[in-house]
Amino acid sequence: MTIPLRPSGIPAVGDLPWGSHFCQFYGDREDLVDSLVPYFKAGLENNEHCLWVTSEPFGATDARTMLRNAVPDLDQRMSRGQIEIIDHHDWYMKSGGKSADEVLQGWVDRHGRALAQGYAGLRLTGNTYWLERQDWSDFVEYEARVTDTFKSHNIIGLCSYCLSRCGPRDVLDVVRNHQFALIRQAGEWELIESAPLRSAKAELHKLNAELEQRVQDRTAELQHALHMREEFLSVASHELKTPITSLQLYVESLLRANQRGTLSVDHATPKLLKAKEQCGRLENLINKMLDVSRASASEDPLPIEAEEVDLAEVARSVGEVFAEGLQRAACELRLRADQPAVGHWDRMRLEQVVTNLLSNAIKYAPGTVVELEVRSSEDRATLVVRDGGPGIPEEAQQRVFERFVQLSPKSHAGGFGLGLWIVRSIVDAHGGSIKLTSKPGQGTTFQVELPSRRSA
Template identity: 35%
Template sequence: MSRLRTLRVRFALWTAGLLLATMLGFSAFVYWRTAQGLRESLDAGLRASAAQVVTGIGGENVNIEDGQITLGDAVADPVALAQLQEQGLTIRVLRSDGTIVQAVGLYRDLPVDRASLQAAGGTPVFSTVPISGSGHVRVYTLPVQEHGQLAGLVQIMQSLEPVDETLQQLLIAFAFGIPVLSGLAGVGGYWLAARALQPIDAITRTAQQISAADLHARIELPPTADEVGRLAATFNNMLERLEDAFRRERQFTADASHELRTPVAAMEAILTVTRERARSGPEYEQALDDLLAQTRRLRSMIEDLLRLARGEVRCDTEREAVNLSFLLADVVETLQPLAEERALALHTDIAPNLTLIGDSDGLIRLFLNLIDNAIKYTPRGSITLRAARAGDQIEVMISDTGIGIDPAHLPHIFERFYRVDPSRSAGGAGLGLAIARQIVTAHAGTISVASQSGQGTTVTVRLPAV
């Protein structure tokens, strides 16, 4: 039963069924047209024979005496009778009341049907009369008049057996041909479906081999431009994206586990060492301070992870008109004490009334993160923030004179937990730039970094302006 549900079998059945229905309809039309044509041909022959007989009235074919008609000697001749029998024709002469006056031919004793007598009204009549067995005779009744008066009726009859035999042979041909052709069509449809669906089987086998632990399998098919080829290429591309996503998620999970384990291990070590012996008050205070620092680091890391997980939802829901000029000024004012503490000059060049539609909290977090990074990695010198409108965008550039980044690391700095080298860790978890890129992407903007080791760094953020 399960095989009957396969696409191959269904395609074969549909193909055979469609051909069967088409051929049945076509065969019915052919049979009807053939039957109609044969009967029309037979009627035309009877009409022509009747006309030939009637044209001989008063001559060799039909005689009229005292208002009554009889067959002439030419019709009663043995040679003529033989020809009539060879043609299968029967000629009869009737009175208007249906009495047979004279008849020659095979069906001369056939009873007169009532339909034939309607010809007495002056109009020729065709009728079909059954005979013994299962045969029928076609009868053409022609009225004969003399001086406007009905003299009698002339009937020309011929068996329908040749027509019936021809139609029966046609039915036999249809009865054998239609099932055979339909069966061949079903077999052909199954073969074509199996050939066309062979790549689908390959896709199915490949899909069965795939699991979350192994996404390396690919569909091996010759490149084609048809639907199956495009399906296979799309499936392979999807697998590549899934493999990349799983790889990044596994890496993220591993990195997050490692980063979260570090402060927990430090806290455990502090507690273990502190409990080894009695400590003085200042030592306990120092241990508590160390625990507080690790706790804050752990909380900051967890908050960053939550922002990465929920950042897209927040940036998509809370949108409003934001004056970026005021926002940047506030961010710089907030970080000014930190820059002064490190003896750094924090310069700004912000154009007025830079407005966009966005999430103000997310934008504050973005620029706090970027300026804080610049302060962390600039031992001496200055940091400059410039903001201006560039066409339909707002361009914000944050430049520093810090330690810089080697160009080889630039493609990876926005990855989660990525660190250029230990000298740039500064106690962070490597999530700040990942969060920054997420916020910029949620605002339909772009972020880029240009840097050289020892020559400072410039971060450029472009956001759509209003």
Template identity: 30%
Template sequence: MPSSGSALFSNFSATPGLTKLPMNFPVSQNPTRTNSSDKMASVVSCLRDTGIDLPGKLPWGTHFCQFYHTPDDLVDILVPYFVQGLADHELCLWVTSEPLTVNDAVAALRSRVKNLDESLQNGQIEILDYRQWYMPTGRFDVAKVLKGWEDKARQAIHRGFAGLRLSANTFWLEKNNWRDFLDYETAVDEVISRYPMLALCTYSLDRCSALEIIEVVSRHRFALIHQAGRWQKIESQEQRKIEHQLRETENNYQALFNGIGEGFALHQILPNSKDQTLNYRFLAVNPAFERFTGIKKETLLGKNVREVLDPRHALFQIYPDASSPREPRHFETYCPKYERYYELLTFYPAETQFAVLLMDITDRKLAHIALENAQALLEQRVQERTAKLVKANKELVRSNKDLEQFAYVASHDLQEPLRMVVSFVQLLERKYGDQLDEEGKKYIHFAVEGSLRMQGLIKNLLDCSQITLRGNSFKPVACENIIKAVQENLMQIIRKTHAQVTYDPLPVVPGDEEQLLQVFQNLIENAIKYRQADQTPQIHIRAEAQDKRWLFSIQDNGIGIESQYFNRIFEIFKRLHPRHKYPGNGIGLTLIKRIVDRHQGKIWITSTPGVGSTFYFTLPMSQDNPT
């Protein structure tokens, strides 16, 4: 059964509506954050209680020593040292020598540890004679001893202990081995710094000269010595400087650890040799982690994850198994109890450590969800509007086709009765004209003129309706041939007005030849019609290539148009001048615009009254036939 901490952790669940990232999902982390987290993890995880009032807590990797006079001095330091190690679930190794034998050490420790026999039996603590550790072959082998320490440290990790706590007495050391042992102390210091180890070496003051004491102190972090009835710490000036810098760094990172807004938890990795699984023990958590999870650190520290987390729970999934690659990973989770979203980053600050960084991302997540909802709503509305526009456009196309069809049918059906009216009125004039007075002849003339004007209007309406309904397929059209045909069609008015129609070399364009002829003829005819009374009409046609389109211009020296009418002239039945002055029905330019639209072009005008006008229109250089 999980502990009470498990019930609190069960407040977390997988984030609803989110795709859970795979266990090996790599995270691109901010390098500064990662480095700070690693250092912070190092500080908060390595401080171990020595059990000794002086020095108190020390980081893993500390190698220090004790100078003693009597066996009681040894017991005074080493017994609380190992009692604390056993309580903190550390693997302990005590290497004895005179004046304290193995039996003396066991007896001294038993007085403080009730279940010492159990700890000896399960191997959490070993108490060995120096010959068993330093000289199993009868001589001191530096390399073998160093390897022995490394093997013990690995064994501690493999068996799930927090680390290795050791002490060794050097009373056995002979003078001829002194230099080798000092070299060994230097080498062992480097080994200890790489593992979760605390090492306390003990030296007899009676067997050390003043110079040798200095040499010993220089090879350890500090030394403990009993003076004036109390234990004191001595260290070299250089070591004191390093110690001060380290203490400042530790204080800074401890303050950072306690003050950051992100929750932080550090674990020791505990491999299981039986089934190759991993477990994780909580080494440190900061106040933010307590606040986010609702669990006090006293409930977590020293406990395995499996003791406080339900394996079915989503948060349990952040802990990798033995086969998972050791790389940073990223998760998101949701806590229904607190209605908060959290982001979790996991990484490995050391070979045997696993860290979790927990961030409250509720505000960001809710903003993201609101944005997604707004985007979805906007997309839905856009789709609805688009559907309405498509429907309206289809209705408009259908309506236009119906209107064009109606205009075509109406215009076509009106032509025949109108021709009959004109024919019979003209027949009436020929047969009975000599019997009519002048007033009657005037009426007959008005009837014929009005009927002919109506015929022209109906023909133009019919032409407008036929632009899309009865248009021809597109084919290459030589524009210069079109101009020549227009000149032939307008030969009579050109001669009458002495108009000069000129043009530059013109291209071949894809289009409806009949309709393009209507465009050029209407524009040229208008240029002649709206001429200035005292000037000969001058009309010039140009074409210029512009980005896959031809830009045509038809320039004249006519009466011109004021700018406020530039758009109005293309509207059907819109006239700028009275019919008696300039005959017409107001359909011609509307017809031209529809033809240009069908050819996927545009038409517009620039003009100056009293100077002339220029009509521009574009035609694509290539295009498919219109549908």
């Protein structure tokens, strides 16, 4: 939301919101001409109803002449009633003796009439030249209430104070009761802000900057999430279509052989076995996706079905399953898991952890030595998977545990980019921790620590 601003007409002031109540200290007629003529010109040109109570030594006739120079159609505007220029003598006759309440209500009524007549609001200048010393304290109190009254209306008020008639204390009183003050120094108007306004502005600046930063951060987060989602969808669709394609080809091939009359058991059996393998591949992919959507649908950790499990035994059996894959990737597996490492864990989930870490090593570090080690101490077990691959650059090491992150999607290594995210979710659900140490060119080590028994 932006607050609509009104041009003040005074370059040192710039634009103002409705409700502004400020003052000026003037020395001579020149000061008044120089500020009030452009102030009212801006009001007239922006469809505001204007009230100018002039100040000595700048009378009403003089004011009309000076304003007419700046606003050629001033007389039409005056006869339409857009602007009233009243000599301070006459104004004093009209408003002198009225209470502060009556004067304030007068402004509000005038504002209401201006709006009813189709004006955007009310622009006025008051003057205090007529003010006698004995009325000063009442007037100071009145000015304080003006700020509050104007705040909720389309009113802009500029109060002119003759500097030579104000003592130092008076200047302080006046500045305190206006949002800011204008004073001419060495021929230039200068703005003096009251302390509350200055701090309010500073606070606003700070809030704006914070808000801006938050919007930027949030936008970047959303863009990142959107990008990840697109990346994931494209990878997921590719990953799912690949086993479907081979499955379909095996089935088509059987159908065609059948049509040709060349289908035999010898011919069909290996194809059916391969088709079955592709079904398993598809099932794995779908399970992975379900795990992810289940885990991301709730804040709860993955459900764990804990039982007595020997992590060393789990590592050995997964290592066996991987024998063929390791061979294909020309990886040598060094298994060190001779001592039992028993704890209260979910066996299936731990198999998944070892599987994902091993398949990552095969995928990203083919042709290297892969070490798989299980150690146990009194109250926990440690699983280490170390490869001799290209390593993970430091800036990416946190990212690898995020969902759908593949450090090198362009290398088409395959998979969803979910493996390490699932590993971390499982480790978290067991109350454990996972640590990654890697240096480019020096391989990668994942170290998982699991408490033997989850503390409730």
